[in-house]
Amino acid sequence: MNKVTELLDAVAQVITNVRNLADSLQVVADVLTDMKSVEVTGSQPAAQIAEKAAKPKREKAKFYTLEDVRGVLAEKSQNGLTSEVKGLIAKFGGSKLSDIDPSNYEAIIKEAEVLGNE
Structure with a gap:
């Protein structure tokens, strides 16, 4: 394998890793946003809180x-x-x-x- 091909493969792998990282960061941001929007009150059961936090994410x-x-x-x-x-x-x-x-x-x-x- 020549050097240019090795370099292109390495760059392609870096791009893939950066995209995966961006997707993971988006998931973290979505969870934090959901956690912020959940208002915890003394009368709200823990099951309802967990249900709100675990709502399905839209698949982009x-x-x-x-x-x-x-x-x-x-x-x-x-x-x-x-x-x-x-x-x-x-x-x-x-x-x-x-x-x-x-x-x-x-x-x-x-x-x-x-x-x-x-």
Whole structure:
């Protein structure tokens, strides 16, 4: 593996880690906001307080970038699935990754994740 590829892989991993950290910080902020909005009074049972604090969080859609897709597909290709990766790119209408419409990034990642698991 050449140095540029190693550097790109490292940068892609850093980007992924930063996004995961941002998602975790958002969860913490949501919990703190919920805790602040729960008013504790002497007449309110503990079960009701816990129920308010544990309300389900809205699931926000993940936005994938070209770098996200490139990282997933590069890993699959390095694991000996190069022809499958090329087929996946072709399936989504491209001869190279940059030809793929960004609206298809989530779908291509989901399909790529199952490559090699079959």
